[in-house]
Amino acid sequence: LTLLSELREALEADDQLVLALQPAVDLTTGAPTGAEALIRWRHPRRGVLKPGDFVRAAEESDLLGAFTLYVIDRALRVAADVAANGMDVPIAVNLSAHNLLDQHLPNAVQELLRTHGVAPERLVLEITETVVMSDQEVIDDVLAAFRAMGIRIALDDFGTGYSSLAFLARVPVDEVKVDRSFVMRMAESPQAAAIVRFTIALGQELGLRVVAEGVETAAQRNALENLGCAAAQGYHFFKPMPADKIVAVLSQLT
Ligand code: G
Ligand code: G
Ligand code: MN
Ligand code: NA
Secondary structure (H helix, E strand, O other), rough: OOHHHHHHHHHHHHOOEEEHHHHHHEEHHHHHEEOOOOOEEEOOOEEEHHHHHHHHHHOHHHHHHHHHHHHHHHHHHHHHHHHOOOOOOOEEOOHHHHHHHHHOOOHHHHHHHHHHOHHHHHHEEEEEOOOOOOHHHHHHHHHHHHHHHHHHHEEEEEOOOOOOHHHHHHOOOOOOEEEEEHHOOOOOOOOHHHHHHHHHHHHHHOOEEEEEEEOOHHHHHHHHHHHHOOOOOOOOOOOOEEHHHHHHHHHHHO
16 A cells, blocks of 8 residues: 555544644743644554655645645644633644645635634644745735634744745744754854844744744753743653643643
8 A cells, every 4th residue: 555545544544643732831931822733643554653754745645635634623622622621722733835725725724613613713823835835826815814714823944945034024924933953053053043033033023923943951941031032842841742631731831
């Protein structure tokens, strides 16, 4: 069997594709500001596959739409659970850049929000750009539809080739996630540190929430807090955890 036909089966199987969730925290209060959903494939023969092993194949196939809606459906189950427990913590889902070319996606997501009884503010969509951002008007329409619904948009991996200043100037977003390559090298590299400082200042100027990714040490955490960074995510706080653990962990932080 090919990976794609196996993925098709996994989307029916219900227990193979599971979410890991990683909280992000407010650097001054420690309160959770969100949790990011990261897909894992518990493959019956190949072991646990990470997104790098199969998301590209999905993107290049006709399965991308179904795969994306599967992930959003699972994320909204978590979001509903979090809301039922009285917490105001949104769940973030990573989109593929290709998803922004799918004009049917906003309505499909609207339908899932209704099914789960989840308010749109409880969903964040993390986006990046691709090298071939061919159909700019479609992308603009899709993003405008999400935002008109009240869904928040985060620009992921900011500062890398897949997430540029030009993209930020063109697409309306609510949040910027500083790529972990810069956060990890902040202490050794004046360039990396300057890019982090710059992104925080840019966020302040544009009224965007800035989230630092890949925070692994207390030193990085403290440096970010001193720079006025609002929120952070990384192994220093939490590793991605199974969906059935997230409500308990968020409750302890709230
Ligand atoms: O979980 P991990 O660190 O392996 O994630 C690697 C990459 O896969 C990240 O860039 C992340 O944005 C992406 N990713 C994780 N989950 C999903 C998903 O559900 N859909 C898409 N399209 N990308 C995902
Ligand atoms: O591109 P994106 O930001 O969506 O990537 C998320 C990926 O980063 C996930 O695969 C997650 O497992 C990984 N990740 C999360 N926190 C850390 C961290 O502190 N260090 C490293 N190296 N990776 C991290
Ligand atoms: Mn992400
Ligand atoms: Na990403």
